[in-house]
Amino acid sequence: MKKIHALIAAIVLAASSAQAADVTLLNVSYDPTRELYKNVNAAFAAEWKAKTGDNVTINQSHNGSGSQARAVIDGLDADVVTLALAYDIDAIAQKAQLLPANWQKRLPDNSTPYTSTIVFLVRKGNPWKIKDWPDLVKPGIHVITPNPKTSGGARWAYLAAWAYAEKKPGGSKEAAQKFVHEIYAHVPVLDTGARGATTNFAQRGIGDVLLSWENEARLAVQEEPGKFDIVYPSNSILAEPPVSIVDKNVDRHRTRKVAEAYLQFLYSKKGQEIEAHNFYRPRDPAILAAHAKDFPKITLYTIDDVFGGWTKAQATHFADGGVFDQIYKPSK
Amino acid sequence: MRRPTDDSILTRGLLIAITIGFIGIFLLLPLLTVFTSALANGLQAALDALRDPDAISAIKLTLIVAAIAVPLNLVFGVCAAWLVSKYDFRGKSLLISLIDLPFSVSPVVSGLIYVLMFGLQGWLGPWLRDHDIRIIFALPGIVLATIFVTFPFIARELIPLMTDQGRDEEEAAVTLGASGLQTFLRVTLPNIKWALLYGVLLCNARAMGEFGAVSVVSGHIRGLTNTMPLHVEVLYNDYQYVGAFAVASLLALLALVTLTFKSLLEWRYADEIAATHRH
Amino acid sequence: MRSAAISSPFARLRNPSVLPGFGLTLGFTLFYLSAIVLIPLTALLLKPWTLGWSGFIAAITEPRVLAALKLSFGGAAIAAVVNAVFGLIVAWTLVRYRFPGKRLVDALVDLPFALPTAVAGIALSALYASNGWLGGPLSLLNIKIAFTPIGVIFALIFIGLPFVVRTLQPVIADMSAEAEEAAATLGATRFQTLRRVVLPALAPALVTGTGLAFARAVGEYGSVIFIAGNLPMKSEIAPLLIIIKLQQYDYEGAAAIGLVMLAASFVIILALNLFQSLLAARR
Numbered sequence: 001m002k003k004i005h006a007l008i009a010a011i012v013l014a015a016s017s018a019q020a021a022d023v024t025l026l027n028v029s030y031d032p033t034r035e036l037y038k039n040v041n042a043a044f045a046a047e048w049k050a051k052t053g054d055n056v057t058i059n060q061s062h063n064g065s066g067s068q069a070r071a072v073i074d075g076l077d078a079d080v081v082t083l084a085l086a087y088d089i090d091a092i093a094q095k096a097q098l099l100p101a102n103w104q105k106r107l108p109d110n111s112t113p114y115t116s117t118i119v120f121l122v123r124k125g126n127p128w129k130i131k132d133w134p135d136l137v138k139p140g141i142h143v144i145t146p147n148p149k150t151s152g153g154a155r156w157a158y159l160a161a162w163a164y165a166e167k168k169p170g171g172s173k174e175a176a177q178k179f180v181h182e183i184y185a186h187v188p189v190l191d192t193g194a195r196g197a198t199t200n201f202a203q204r205g206i207g208d209v210l211l212s213w214e215n216e217a218r219l220a221v222q223e224e225p226g227k228f229d230i231v232y233p234s235n236s237i238l239a240e241p242p243v244s245i246v247d248k249n250v251d252r253h254r255t256r257k258v259a260e261a262y263l264q265f266l267y268s269k270k271g272q273e274i275e276a277h278n279f280y281r282p283r284d285p286a287i288l289a290a291h292a293k294d295f296p297k298i299t300l301y302t303i304d305d306v307f308g309g310w311t312k313a314q315a316t317h318f319a320d321g322g323v324f325d326q327i328y329k330p331s332k
Numbered sequence: 333m334r335r336p337t338d339d340s341i342l343t344r345g346l347l348i349a350i351t352i353g354f355i356g357i358f359l360l361l362p363l364l365t366v367f368t369s370a371l372a373n374g375l376q377a378a379l380d381a382l383r384d385p386d387a388i389s390a391i392k393l394t395l396i397v398a399a400i401a402v403p404l405n406l407v408f409g410v411c412a413a414w415l416v417s418k419y420d421f422r423g424k425s426l427l428i429s430l431i432d433l434p435f436s437v438s439p440v441v442s443g444l445i446y447v448l449m450f451g452l453q454g455w456l457g458p459w460l461r462d463h464d465i466r467i468i469f470a471l472p473g474i475v476l477a478t479i480f481v482t483f484p485f486i487a488r489e490l491i492p493l494m495t496d497q498g499r500d501e502e503e504a505a506v507t508l509g510a511s512g513l514q515t516f517l518r519v520t521l522p523n524i525k526w527a528l529l530y531g532v533l534l535c536n537a538r539a540m541g542e543f544g545a546v547s548v549v550s551g552h553i554r555g556l557t558n559t560m561p562l563h564v565e566v567l568y569n570d571y572q573y574v575g576a577f578a579v580a581s582l583l584a585l586l587a588l589v590t591l592t593f594k595s596l597l598e599w600r601y602a603d604e605i606a607a608t609h610r611h
Numbered sequence: 612m613r614s615a616a617i618s619s620p621f622a623r624l625r626n627p628s629v630l631p632g633f634g635l636t637l638g639f640t641l642f643y644l645s646a647i648v649l650i651p652l653t654a655l656l657l658k659p660w661t662l663g664w665s666g667f668i669a670a671i672t673e674p675r676v677l678a679a680l681k682l683s684f685g686g687a688a689i690a691a692v693v694n695a696v697f698g699l700i701v702a703w704t705l706v707r708y709r710f711p712g713k714r715l716v717d718a719l720v721d722l723p724f725a726l727p728t729a730v731a732g733i734a735l736s737a738l739y740a741s742n743g744w745l746g747g748p749l750s751l752l753n754i755k756i757a758f759t760p761i762g763v764i765f766a767l768i769f770i771g772l773p774f775v776v777r778t779l780q781p782v783i784a785d786m787s788a789e790a791e792e793a794a795a796t797l798g799a800t801r802f803q804t805l806r807r808v809v810l811p812a813l814a815p816a817l818v819t820g821t822g823l824a825f826a827r828a829v830g831e832y833g834s835v836i837f838i839a840g841n842l843p844m845k846s847e848i849a850p851l852l853i854i855i856k857l858q859q860y861d862y863e864g865a866a867a868i869g870l871v872m873l874a875a876s877f878v879i880i881l882a883l884n885l886f887q888s889l890l891a892a893r894r
Contacts, residue, residue, distance in 0.1 A: 026553065034570060061552045062566070066858040073860070074451035075461065076469045076551045095860060096452060147841065149855045189758045189840045190847075192854070195569035203573065204740035206758065223571045320673075320859065328675065328843035339801060344708055351704040352716060354697045358769055359719045361744065362734035363726070369737065408643045415636035425888050429881040430644060433652075435823070436876035438830025439728070440850040441655065441869040444857070448654035448866070455654065479647055495891075503629055512631035534724055541727030543833040544850075561727045561833075568733060580730040587725030591718040599714070 023056045023258050028078035030065035030152055030241070031195045032216050036278040037082070043274060044265045048258065056258055064193045065152035072098065072246065079250050079259045082243040084152025086110070087310040089244055098248045112240040113266035114280035117300055118153075118160040120231040121201065121210040121217040128208050132233045133164045136209060137182040144207035145187060146197040148317075148324055152241075153194035155318060157211040160237035162317075163301040167235070177323060184327045202227070213239070214295075215279035235299035237306075366584050370577035381567070381575030382582065389555045390563035390579070396471070397559060398539040401478040405535055409486025410528070414516070417494035418502065428491065434483040442480045443548025446473055469551030474559065477545040482535045489531030490524055497523055526601065530594055537590045541583055655873065658866035670867040675843050676852060680871065682760060683849040687828035690767035695821040698775025699813070705776070706783040720777070723770045728833030735766055736837040758840035763848060766834045771824030778820030779813060786812055815890050822883045826876045 029037060041058040048056045061068065061076065065084035072078045073096040083089055086104055093099050104111045122130050128141055136143050146154040158180060165171050165179035189206055191197040194216060201210040202220055209231075212220070217230050243263050250256040265271045272282035276291040288295065307313035317323045339347070370378045381387060412431055416424060434442065448454045450467040460467060467473045501523075505515040521528075543561040550557045558566060560583055567576035659667050670676070704710075705717050723731065739746040739757040746757055756762050786809070794804040832850040840846035849868055856865035 031569060059556060060554050062554075063552050064858070067854075070857060070860065071469065071551055074447050074453060074468065075457055075466075077466070091860060147855070150858050187842075190842050192836070192841065192851070193569075199568070200758075204736065204757070205742040206740065219571075318859075320861070320864075325675070325843075339707075343801075347700050347704045348708055348710050350697070351701045352710075352712070354701060355716050355719050357745070358765075358772065359722050362731060362738055362769070363719075363722060365734040365738050365744070366730060404643075408640070411636045411643075412640045414632065415640050418630050419633050419637075421637075425881065425884045427640070427644075429877065429884045430648065432880045432884070433877055434648060436826035436830055436880060437652075438832060438850045438853070438869065438872055440832050440853050441830065441873060444853070444865065444869060445651040445655045448658055448862070449651050453862075476647070480651070483647060499630060506629055506631065515630070516632075534721070537725035541725065541730070543727055543729035561729050564727070564729060564733070576733070580727070580733065583727050583730055587722060590725050591721050594721070595714055595718045 021054045023054055023255060025056060025058045025079040025255060025259055025262060026061065026077055027058055027080050027082060027262075028061045028068050028072055028076060029082040030068060030084040031062055031193055032153070032213055032219075033082060033241075034060070034062050035219065036215075036275065036280060039274050039278065040266065040271060043270060044262055047265065047270070048261065054258070056262075058262070064150055066150060072096070077249055077253070078246050079253060079255050080243060080245050080262060082241065084239075084241050085155060085310060086240065086242050087314050088152065089242055090310065092246070098246050099244060100247065103244045104242060107243070107263060108267060109283050110240055111242040111244055112283075113243060113263075113271065114241070114275040114282055116214045116239045116241065116280055117236045117298070118157045118211055118239065119214045119217050119236065120233060121198075121212045121220060122208065122229050122231055124227055124229055126229050126231065130209050130231055133161060133179075136161075137179070137186060141186055141209065142188050142207040143183055143186045143209055143211065144189065144191075144197050144201045145211040146194055147190040147192055150192045151194050151197075153213050153216070153239075154197075154211075155313075156213075156237055156239040158317065158324065159303065159307060159313060160211075160233075160301075163237055163306045164233070164235055166306060167301060180323070181327050214281070218279035218294075232296050232298050235301065238300040238302045240303070363584060366577055366580050370574060370581040372577075373574045377574050378578035378581065381572065381578040384575070386555050386558070386566075387563060387575075387579060390558050390560050391582075393471075393474070393556075393558070394540050394560040397475050397478050398536055400475050401482060401539045402532060402536050404479060405482055405486050406528075406532060408483075409488075409490055409531060409535075412487045413490035413494050413524075414520075416491050417497070418499045431487050431491075432484050434480050435488075437480075439481060439542070439544025440548065442545035443477055446476055446480075446549050468549045469553075469557060471557075473549040474546055474557065477549045478539050478542055481542045481545050482539045485535035485538060486528070486531035489527045489534070493524060493527045494520070526597060529597065533590045533594060537587055540586060652873070655866050655869055659863050659870055662863045662867070666863070667867050670864045671871055675847070676849075676868060678844045679847050679849040679852045680868070682763065682847065683829050683872070684875070686760065686763045686767055686848070687771075687825050687831075690764050690771055690828050691821045691825035693764075693768050694771045694775045694824050695817060698772055698820065698824075699779060699817060701772075702776045702779035702783055706780055720773050722773075724773050728770070728831070729837075731769060732766065732834040732837035735762075735769065735834065739765065739838065757838050758846065760839075760846050762838040762840070763835050763846060766838050767828040767831060770831055770834055771828050774824040774827060775817070775820035778816050778823065782813060782816040815886070819883050819887060822879055826879045829876060830872055 027037060037060055041060070045056050045058065048054060063071070065088050068081070068083060069088035069091050072081060072092050081089055081092065089099075089103060093101050093103055120130055122128070128135070128138070130136065130141070135141070145157050148154040148158045161183055162176045162180050165176035166173055189200055191200060194213060198210065198212065198216055198220055200206045202224060210217070221228050221230060243266060245256065245259045245263060250259045266275070267283070269284065269287065272284040272287045276282045276287055276294070279294065281295050282288050282291070303310060303313060307316075315322070416428060446468055449456060450460060450473065451457045452461060467476070501519050502515050505519045506512070510518070541561055543565075546559055547562060550559065550562055552558060552562065554566070560579055564576050564579045564583070567579060659670065662670060701720065705713065736757050737743050739749075739762060741747060741750040741755070741757070743757070749756060756765060790808050790812070791804055794808045795801070799807070830850060832848070835848055836851060839848060839851075841851060849872060853865045853868050856868065
């Protein structure tokens with residue numbers, strides 16, 4: 001009798017482990033990482049197969065960072081989230097308690113395996129001679145940037161402009177507010193997402209300068225060679241797009257192990273190399289040095305230094321009635 | 333000779349010119365833009381975009397969604413039209429208005445209501461999660477949103493026609509001993525078949541083309557929950573403009589097939605349709 | 612023609628017909644309507660009230676919300692009026708005249724029903740952007756359409772047109788020429804005939820079609836979003852503001868705007884249907 005039980009147990013075990021040999025992960029990410037994760041997923045699947053013999057399929061979902069966070073809060077079954085800013089993952093922790101509040105401390109470097117920054121994309125030959133932030137508010141210039149309320153990249157761009165004006169010699173919070181105000185007076189179209197703004201700039205011929213993620217600008221230049229130039233301002237912001245597993249979901253799917261390995265892979269030599277190839281700045285100093293010509297060194301302020309972290313920046317600048325809303329006060 | 337009810341050549345020419353100009357600028361040009369953009373890099377590039385695995389899975393998903401949503405709305409449309417046109421009862425205007433309502437609900441709101449119902453923070457979300465049932469960010473949610481958006485299409489097509497036709501014929505049939513079902517199949521259906529078919533065609537075209545509502549409930553998982561219109565957006569945002577317009581062309585072609593089919597019917601069966609209409 | 616007895620307001624729900632199936636069809640219609648439309652809409656109906664009455668009022672009277680509602684309703688109204696004028700001409704021409712390409716024009720009228728809104732939006736913005744087929748020549752004349760409120764109106768004209776044309780066409784076709792002939796015989800000019808005889812006969816259908824076009828345009832999102840500039844206070848439509856509120860996890864604020872729009876649409880449609888049944892009863 002016992003033998004039969006053992007046999008059944010063995011079969012069940014075998015069946016379940018045979019099932020586990022095909023794992024599926026869902027990575028919920030923001031818009032500009034499409035190309036990056038296509039490459040990362042292929043490389044990770046190969047490595048995981050070699051290490052464990054299991055087949056891992058990683059499904060991708062891309063959209064604006066904020067709406068992705070909301071989808072996860074509303075029940076989109078993400079195993080890992082890789083979003084544009086920490087605030088969006090904080091929201092998942094706060095509103096849905098799907099991961100602990102201290103999630104950002106669990107992985108190295110604020111849980112951001114790669115960083116980026118905000119640069120200027122201008123038309124070939126830089127006809128308006130745009131060199132640095134003050135040039136954006138010259139008369140007649142049209143600046144393209146998406147709506148900071150809906151786009152993560154636009155929030156980084158807004159904060160980069162603010163940081164420039166506050167930190168420059170003789171700068172202050174008041175000067176920064178005035179400067180940001182002026183920039184948005186030069187914005188003719190506020191798209192909802194970074195990709196929409198890039199399309200308006202590149203395809204529709206709207207505007208003279210696009211405030212863009214560094215990786216987006218590089219991609220645009222690569223996609224349409226000879227049409228655009230990239231301008232690095234004297235300083236910008238250190239954009240940290242963080243990653244995390246979604247604890248409640250991976251525990252329910254029993255995918256914690258592979259999800260953690262997936263995020264670890266982003267920090268590995270191989271992962272960092274792929275990120276550098278997709279124009280994200282790798283954290284690994286050796287790999288960053290190897291790609292130094294791709295990533296010009298400019299002063300990068302961090303959000304903690306200038307704004308005291310995301311929660312504070314969000315409340316001051318982007319919440320309803322915040323500084324950004326005051327720009328669009330009815331003009332009476 | 334000119335009849336007194338004819339308009340002068342001048343008026344006639346002017347009105348025809350306005351009609352063609354207006355339709356040309358507002359309807360034809362946008363349509364042509366879609367096709368020319370799709371073929372910007374030649375036919376092969378457009379066809380390649382349609383052969384991509386993500387495109388194929390989007391096409392499949394769209395077909396499945398339409399295959400569920402349209403028959404359900406068909407049954408409902410016939411049922412509601414029968415109810416509204418064959419009986420008098422209180423609150424009929426209210427009922428018709430409620431049936432019409434999804435026409436004018438913002439697609440964004442149509443998606444939102446299902447999130448509020450079935451989302452993890454919504455009424456039924458936690459219970460559904462405990463029982464491992466997925467509604468939003470999966471097929472059922474997409475189907476629900478599609479049904480909502482196309483809800484009035486068939487009923488709307490049938491109600492005015494069946495109201496106009498009255499109920500004398502049906503009442504005669506029933507008095508002569510026919511069952512309800514026989515009456516419907518033998519008397520009503522032949523009278524409404526063209527309107528019904530047209531309603532189905534429109535409902536189907538809209539079901540396949542819905543963007544806003546589906547976008548809110550889809551979750552955007554590539555190869556799994558992206559329908560064709562969402563795939564258009566994905567490609568458009570991936571710098572694959574030709575691909576985006578290629579898939580868009582497929583949807584536009586669907587619209588054109590629908591319209592051609594409808595025109596053919598009207599042309600081929602003009603007398604019959606006129607007969608049922610003026611009944 | 613139609614044996615529509617005007618039921619007294621206090622009459623009970625009743626089945627005066629010999630036709631079977633009243634219970635079945637009523638039951639199924641109400642069930643399906645509730646399951647798909649009414650119960651989910653209740654979720655929207657109840658959501659904003661967690662803010663309380665004053666919170667709700669505050670949410671919808673914010674200047675930015677008011678500006679967006681004004682644009683959505685105002686833009687839809689202008690588009691509906693444009694569609695009323697041109698839709699009338701199109702419908703009249705298609706019914707009364709013969710000309711080459713008539714069948715094509717007739718078929719094209721339904722295009723906005725069938726073409727996905729996102730595709731329409733992308734096509735319109737490609738067409739009217741300053742490097743587009745129409746935007747280019749227009750920008751030489753210093754006229755900007757894409758990314759301005761005019762762009763919003765253009766997109767709304769696109770989606771609303773078939774409602775007017777398709778409502779008018781059968782009425783024009785059914786209209787007998789006798790009254791027109793009589794008026795002409797009595798010495799009325801063609802213009803007088805059109806104004807005094809034809810237009811009044813078409814008025815109900817025109818009102819209905821325009822109303823439907825308006826109700827549809829108020830909530831439109833997919834085709835507008837690509838061509839509107841989306842600037843707060845200027846070219847930001849109400850459905851976009853709903854999305855923006857959602858992005859900030861402000862479900863109540865989003866639902867409040869949604870509720871206002873829903874209520875407005877419902878009132879318009881209900882008024883149109885009451886108007887119709889009133890006319891039918893009087894006939």
